[in-house]
Amino acid sequence: xxxxxxxxxxxxxxxxxxxxxxxxxxxxxxxxxxxxxxxxxxxxxxxxxxxxxxxxxxxxxxxxxxxxxxxxxxxxxxxxxxxxxxxxxxxxxxxxxxxxxxxxxxxxxxxxxxxxxxxxxxxxxxxxxxxxxxxxxxxxxxxxxxxxxxxxxxxxxxxxxxxxxxxxxxxxxxxxxxxxxxxxxxxxxxxxx
Amino acid sequence: xxxxxxxxxxxxxxxxxxxxxxxxxxxxxxxxxxxxxxxxxxxxxxxxxxxxxxxxxxxxxxxxxxxxxxxxxxxxxxxxxxxxxxxxxxxxxxxxxxxxxxxxxxxxxxxxxxxxxxxxxxxxxxxxxxxxxxxxxxxxxxxxxxxxxxxxxxxxxxxxxxxxxxxxxxxxxxxxxxxxxxxxxxxxxxxxx
DNA sequence: CGTAACTCGAACAGTGGTGTTCAACAAGAG
DNA sequence: CTCTTGTTGAACACCACTGTTCGAGTTACG
Numbered sequence: 001x002x003x004x005x006x007x008x009x010x011x012x013x014x015x016x017x018x019x020x021x022x023x024x025x026x027x028x029x030x031x032x033x034x035x036x037x038x039x040x041x042x043x044x045x046x047x048x049x050x051x052x053x054x055x056x057x058x059x060x061x062x063x064x065x066x067x068x069x070x071x072x073x074x075x076x077x078x079x080x081x082x083x084x085x086x087x088x089x090x091x092x093x094x095x096x097x098x099x100x101x102x103x104x105x106x107x108x109x110x111x112x113x114x115x116x117x118x119x120x121x122x123x124x125x126x127x128x129x130x131x132x133x134x135x136x137x138x139x140x141x142x143x144x145x146x147x148x149x150x151x152x153x154x155x156x157x158x159x160x161x162x163x164x165x166x167x168x169x170x171x172x173x174x175x176x177x178x179x180x181x182x183x184x185x186x187x188x189x190x191x192x193x
Numbered sequence: 194x195x196x197x198x199x200x201x202x203x204x205x206x207x208x209x210x211x212x213x214x215x216x217x218x219x220x221x222x223x224x225x226x227x228x229x230x231x232x233x234x235x236x237x238x239x240x241x242x243x244x245x246x247x248x249x250x251x252x253x254x255x256x257x258x259x260x261x262x263x264x265x266x267x268x269x270x271x272x273x274x275x276x277x278x279x280x281x282x283x284x285x286x287x288x289x290x291x292x293x294x295x296x297x298x299x300x301x302x303x304x305x306x307x308x309x310x311x312x313x314x315x316x317x318x319x320x321x322x323x324x325x326x327x328x329x330x331x332x333x334x335x336x337x338x339x340x341x342x343x344x345x346x347x348x349x350x351x352x353x354x355x356x357x358x359x360x361x362x363x364x365x366x367x368x369x370x371x372x373x374x375x376x377x378x379x380x381x382x383x384x385x386x
Numbered sequence: 387c388g389t390a391a392c393t394c395g396a397a398c399a400g401t402g403g404t405g406t407t408c409a410a411c412a413a414g415a416g
Numbered sequence: 417c418t419c420t421t422g423t424t425g426a427a428c429a430c431c432a433c434t435g436t437t438c439g440a441g442t443t444a445c446g
Contacts, residue, residue: 006414006421031403042424047405116358140376146360147369150351158347167339176340183333183385184377192333192381199391199444224433235394240435 013049015039020060025098028105032056057109064102065118068095072122081133082193085185086178088129092122093156093174100160123149133185140187152181206242208232213253218291221298225249250302257295258311261288265315274326275386278378279371281322285315286349286367293353316342326378333380345374 003010019039023030032053036043050056075091077084106115116123126149133139139148159177162168168176183192196203212232216223225246229236243249268284270277299308309316319342326332332341352370355361361369376385 004421008413009422012423032405033403044406044425045423048422051405053404143369143372147355147373150355150360151348151373154347154351154354155344158343161347162340162343167343176336179336179381180340180344180377183379183381184373186376186379186385188372188376188385191384192376192379201443202392205393225435226433237395237436238393241392244435246434 009049012039012041012045016041016046016049016056017060017063020056021064021102024057024060024105025100025102028101028108030105054109057105058114061102061106061110061115061118064099065122068099069121071095072125077125077129081129081136081138082182084129085133085181088126089152089156089178089181090174093159093177096156097160097163097170097173100157100164103157126152130185137187138190139185142188148185151184155180155184202242205232205234205238209234209239209242209249210253210256213249214257214295217250217253217298218294221294221301223298247302250298251307254295254299254303254308254311257292258315261292262314264288265318270318270322274322274329274331275375277322278326278374281319282345282349282371282374283367286352286370289349290353290356290363290366293350293357296350319345323378330380331383332378335381341378344377348373348377 005013016035016039019041020030020035023035023038027034032046033043035056036046039046046056050059072088072091072095075084075087077088103115127145130139130145130148134141134145155177159168159173163170163173186192198206209228209232213223213228216228216231220227225239226236228249229239232239239249243252265281265284265288268277268280270281296308320338323332323338323341327334327338348370352361352366356363356366379385
């Protein structure tokens, strides 16, 4: 092992990371006591591996992004950009739904800009697809790509909120989101799919 | 006056309400000390008029909604629903931009459902316009009205976030929002305005 | 003017978190 | 088996906040 850590230490680190992911996904303000207890570990042990709560949140967030990237990188983005977008939304949506509260935790814990920095890869993927759709004339070019990305982001997180509030069923969300975004991204003068 | 309060007490209540609106609009987690100081008043005085921080936040939020309603009620919602929506967005946007942080404060302070309860009037206005647009065939009917309202809400608050992050200029926001929503609300098969 | 209403700062108790220290104990690695 | 690394709960110091109490001082109001 390149890590000089002992075996049980590695096990505990994994347990803490897992428990933190779960706790923070339920409550963005989850305390270190809560997380340590959920990991079946003493609070001191937690601080032994993560110097501060913020660094733990960072590690959890980085891990979540990695998991997400693994899933997102398998989405086929070739062919009709509209169908590609539908596929990308379908995959992204599951991640957003799962990690919505975690994002909140990161936002209010990590230094400004850090969240966006870690979102660089997934954002680049979306931007690239949107650019291609624009050059093929099926996505609108009268608004900045950064704005379109923001719309996609906010519509998805809005859906997560609606579900949490019990006003939307999980099954319908992906369909609503894609229907909304495909229309929103249609160039003025063109027909909505 | 129907209020049995003394004149200076009334002045202080107004000052506290004003200071709280300003402080909470900057920082949703603003403390009572902060607010009292900004109001030029002792913390004890604040608690003399508002039994708890939560009730103060509630009062501030109610007041903000009232101010908003006053402005929104003057918007002409007759004629082409698309143009009416543009006018409504224009007015709503200023309010959202101003009170975005206040909404966050209310969300994390007030009991679940209270925020939505206080939003009943502005939401009814939007719903009514959307229903009319649907019956005239210019807004889509394949998605629930509640979802369309949520989309409008989230796109506007997303724009507020982009502005706060310095990625969007205040002047362009309203145009982007209306362009996005008009397309998003266009019925499938129809051309985007 | 006199009184009731109001204000003030300081001090207090209570809460709920973060991060550290300590000394005893357990477990992996060689 | 031994030694290093890791783990543990209890206790501690610290911080920032909420909400209350007190007594003294001030202000409106009739």
